[in-house]
Amino acid sequence: MVELISGADNTMEKKKLNIALIGYGGMGSWHVKTLSRIDEVNLCGTWDIDPVRREAAAAEGIHIYGSQQELLEDSSVEAITIATPNDTHLPIALAAMGAGKHVVCEKPVALNSDELAQMIRCSEKMGVLFTVHQNRRWDEDYLIIKKLYEQQTMGKVFNIESRVHGSRGIPSDWRNQKEHGGGMVLDWGVHLLDQMTMMLGNRKPQSVYAQLTNVTNEAVDDGFRASFQFDDQLTFLVEVGTSNFISMPRWYIQGENGTAVIHDWELKGEIVMVSDWEKRDAVPVVTAAGLTKTMAPRTDETVKKYPLPKVHADIRDFYRNVRASIHEGAQLLVRPEEVMEVMHIMEAIFRSAEENCVVYL
Ligand code: NAD
Numbered sequence: 001m002v003e004l005i006s007g008a009d010n011t012m013e014k015k016k017l018n019i020a021l022i023g024y025g026g027m028g029s030w031h032v033k034t035l036s037r038i039d040e041v042n043l044c045g046t047w048d049i050d051p052v053r054r055e056a057a058a059a060e061g062i063h064i065y066g067s068q069q070e071l072l073e074d075s076s077v078e079a080i081t082i083a084t085p086n087d088t089h090l091p092i093a094l095a096a097m098g099a100g101k102h103v104v105c106e107k108p109v110a111l112n113s114d115e116l117a118q119m120i121r122c123s124e125k126m127g128v129l130f131t132v133h134q135n136r137r138w139d140e141d142y143l144i145i146k147k148l149y150e151q152q153t154m155g156k157v158f159n160i161e162s163r164v165h166g167s168r169g170i171p172s173d174w175r176n177q178k179e180h181g182g183g184m185v186l187d188w189g190v191h192l193l194d195q196m197t198m199m200l201g202n203r204k205p206q207s208v209y210a211q212l213t214n215v216t217n218e219a220v221d222d223g224f225r226a227s228f229q230f231d232d233q234l235t236f237l238v239e240v241g242t243s244n245f246i247s248m249p250r251w252y253i254q255g256e257n258g259t260a261v262i263h264d265w266e267l268k269g270e271i272v273m274v275s276d277w278e279k280r281d282a283v284p285v286v287t288a289a290g291l292t293k294t295m296a297p298r299t300d301e302t303v304k305k306y307p308l309p310k311v312h313a314d315i316r317d318f319y320r321n322v323r324a325s326i327h328e329g330a331q332l333l334v335r336p337e338e339v340m341e342v343m344h345i346m347e348a349i350f351r352s353a354e355e356n357c358v359v360y361l
Contacts, residue, residue, distance in 0.1 A: 014040060017323035019104075020077045021046040022068060022092055023084035024057045027106055031081050032062060038316045040323045047071045068092070072099040078326065079129070082106055085174040086181025090115045093130070097122045102129040102326055104319075108190040111181045113343045120336045129326050131334045135315055136191040137198055141262050143311040145251045146199045153309075154255025154273055160199075161237040161252040162192050165244035169216030176217050183220035185212070185346055188240045193342045196228070196236055203230050209358045210349040215243040226349050262308065271306040274298075 017040060021028055024046045035043045045063030047070075048054050054064050065071040071080075072095060079102035082092050089105050096103050103123065109132045110116040123130035136142060149157050174180035175187055196205075205228040212221035223241040230236060239248070249269070251262040258273030282296040317333070324330035348359040 014323075015327055016040055016042045017078055017319075017326060018042050018044050018076050019079045019081060019319075020044045020065070020071050020074065021081045021083060022048070022071065022096075023082060023088075023106075024048040024053045024062075025083065028053075028081075028083040029056075029060075031083055032057075032060065034315065035319065038319050041319050044074060044077050045071065068095065072096060072101065078102060079104060079322065081133070086186060087111060087174075087179060090119065093119050094122050097126045097128050097130065100126060100128060102322075104131055104133055104322055106133050107135075107194075108181065108186040108343075108346075109339050110343070111186070113340060113347060116336075116340055116343050120340070123336070129322070129332065130336055131322060131325075131332055132336075132339045133318065134191070134194045134334045134339070135318060136195060137334070138313040138315045138318065139195075140311050140313055141250055141265070141267055142195045142199070143313055144262060144267070144308050145253055145260070146195075147309050147311060148253055148255075148260055148271070149199055152255065154253070154258030154260060154271065157253060157255045158233060159235050159237075159252075159254040160196075161239070161249075162196065163237075163239040163241070163248050163250060163252075164188055164192065165239075165241045165247035167243060167245045167247075169242050170220065170222040176220055176222075178219050184223050184240045184242065185221055185349055189224060189226070189238065189346060189349065190342060192238045192240065193226075193345050194338070196238060197338065197341055197345070200230065200236070203234070205230055205236070205345065205361050207358050207360045208345065208348050208352055210352040212350075212353040213241070213243070221353075224349065224353065226352075260308065267308065269308050271308065272303050273306065274302060275304045276302045 019041055021031055032043060035041050045065050046057050047065045047068050058064050080096040081104045082089055083106045084092060086108055090110055093103050093105055110119060119130060170176045170184065175182040207229045208226050210224055210226040213223040214221060216222045225239045228236040249261045249263045253260050258271055260271040262269035279302045282293045284291045284293045285296045321330060321333040325332045348361055352359040
């Protein structure tokens with residue numbers, strides 16, 4: 001039966017998107033909760049290879065399919081969300097698209113650009129939608145920095161630093177196994193690099209120099225640092241760490257006339273801007289071994305502090321857009337070519353780290 005929902009203006013009715021989920025683990029259960037808060041979609045059921053996870057889903061009242069095949073053969077299912085470990089995305093996506101289903105795949109979409117190219121070719125051949133859950137495009141910390149960059153609030157921006165720091169090492173599940181697509185470049189790097197490419201739009205990185213860390217794990221990277229050079233001397237640092245008992249700020253952005261910082265997930269931070277360039281006099285800082293005027297802190301009357309701008313985002317717009325793309329031909333928000341761009345950047349990071357060299361992009 002086709003379910004209908006009222007349109008925003010109540011003058012038309014929209015057909016709901018019937019979606020099924022493969023993989024009911026940590027992120028799969030997040031998708032279920034999110035889908036339950038969206039009027040425009042209907043969750044048909046789920047399949048997970050682990051009976052314990054199937055039971056957990058059944059306990060939540062979710063329909064359980066008998067197999068992946070049974071799920072794909074359900075003709076009422078229009079789209080599939082894939083929320084399984086990274087190495088399984090390719091075979092599941094190809095099977096789902098081969099069965100004529102639209103696909104929403106978790107990040108990182110694949111282990112490398114060859115796998116992603118296969119997925120894109122399959123979606124084109126089958127004429128189905130293919131997108132990736134780059135949900136952190138809806139993070140407010142990112143949107144605040146994007147706004148500061150776009151509006152040049154602090155004058156011309158010349159440096160941006162984006163970091164996520166934890167102190168628990170890499171998780172002890174499939175994420176620390178290479179064959180499952182573990183490692184922090186693929187896990188967190190993919191989010192931060194996607195944010196970087198979306199923020200800078202047509203400005204593409206010219207080169208990258210990257211280093212990986214293996215503090216808690218030998219098999220895969222448990223952190224990395226990647227330094228990008230853009231045109232006009234813009235630099236962008238992306239850093240992920242899992243052995244940081246003191247975290248560095250989530251964001252740090254410098255313009256010619258000011259600096260902004262976002263310290264944490266709670267969006268604590270501020271903008272500090274010069275209010276009078278002419279007042280250059282500084283009281284020297286004297287340490288036991290010397291003195292400096294250049295690095296002396298500014299006095300209060302030459303700088304002004306501002307709160308961070310307010311932004312608003314609703315992550316449900318991701319699935320609303322998937323439905324609108326499938327049913328109404330709306331432009332996709334997360335396009336395969338954008339995902340490919342990030343995949344190439346991740347490959348450049350691995351190459352730079354392995355060969356200890358700058359990679360030109
Ligand atoms: P998880 O280990 O908690 O869950 C994975 C689930 O997939 C498990 O229940 C497992 O039994 C099941 N599974 C494994 N192989 C399967 C197969 N062939 N068919 C069906 N089920 C299968 O992992 P997770 O943290 O939920 O991560 C899953 C995916 O989601 C990964 O790609 C991860 O990178 C991504 N993820 C994304 C975000 C985000 O913010 N977008 C956050 C966390 C995880």
